[in-house]
Amino acid sequence: MTSAIDHEDRFRRVYADHFEALLAYAIRRVDRPEDASDIVAETFLVAWRRVREIPPDTEAKLWLYGVARRVLANHHRGDQRRDRLGDRLRQRLTGGPAVDPGTEVPDRLVVRAALARLGELDREVLTLTVWDGLEPREVATVLGVNAAAVRTRLSRARGRLRELIGDERASSGHVLDVLTRLIPEEGR
Template sequence: MSDDTDRFEAVYRATYDQITAYAGRRCDSPQDAADVVAETFTIIWRKIDQLPAGAEARLWVYGVARNVLADHRRSALRHRARHRELNAEMADLYGDPADHNVELAAIAQVFRTLSDDDREVLSLVAWEGLDRHEIATMLGLSRNAVRIRLHRARKRFSRALVQAGVRFTPGNAVVPAGRPL
């Protein structure tokens, strides 16, 4: 085997589960996540000569996956725009989610209104468990820039929740507007 093949196989084994989870949490379906993962590793194979050594490799792979996911989202947005009317008709037919899902639906709705950058930095902390240094390396930013972005993203998310009428009980449970605490 060649050195490139060995490097690819090593990074694949080391990051496949993490990248699959990363894509799975950000895609609407398992099929979309599988497409993102496959495209990510295809690009890594094509750009194997750019793969950094050591711990940097994992973060570089996350960066590739992030770019693939961004392309996937742009494609999905174009698709949704073409089918917006059909989606509205389906929503009229099937109505709103059951009351027990209202809290999660409200948070998800507000989260989707955030900018891509805000969603990404919040997701990297909450879902991927990356620290500021790892995020900085992945995004090619300073740790201070990541700290500022994270602080501002949290503030914007909090304000958006308040504007949407989502409130928190003293025990940090989420309560939509119109419901008693």
């Protein structure tokens, strides 16, 4: 059985042997160099947490590249979400006359009360999709379920929310503008 000290020594060796290569890998794949250091830090955080899973010798480098690749993918998805949010905010700010935010308060209270009446998983699926902008496959990953289950729960949660709110004027899939937005088609 290996001790914590052995694992720490192993991690130190892996870090020393592969830090420079991973940093170069990340720098070549991001727009801002400061993002590369975040990618490498996150990669080694995963390595620290999973130090027992790091393969021996030369395979360790490949394992780290695999981790860094997934960290980069998450980073790029985050950038895309931030860009989409920025676009939506710019559109909203330039889209017409200023609206008093207080006029949305009653609708928001109704929506929050209706959300509180949904089951926990349905509420989480709905809010992750609508408020956090995640696609069903991303929600599935977060919740540890399959994407088909998320899509089914999302459809049911929207219907139940519509019933609770009594929003007859809403079109299919949309309950009050304060809650929903169009969900982009996801690549399947």
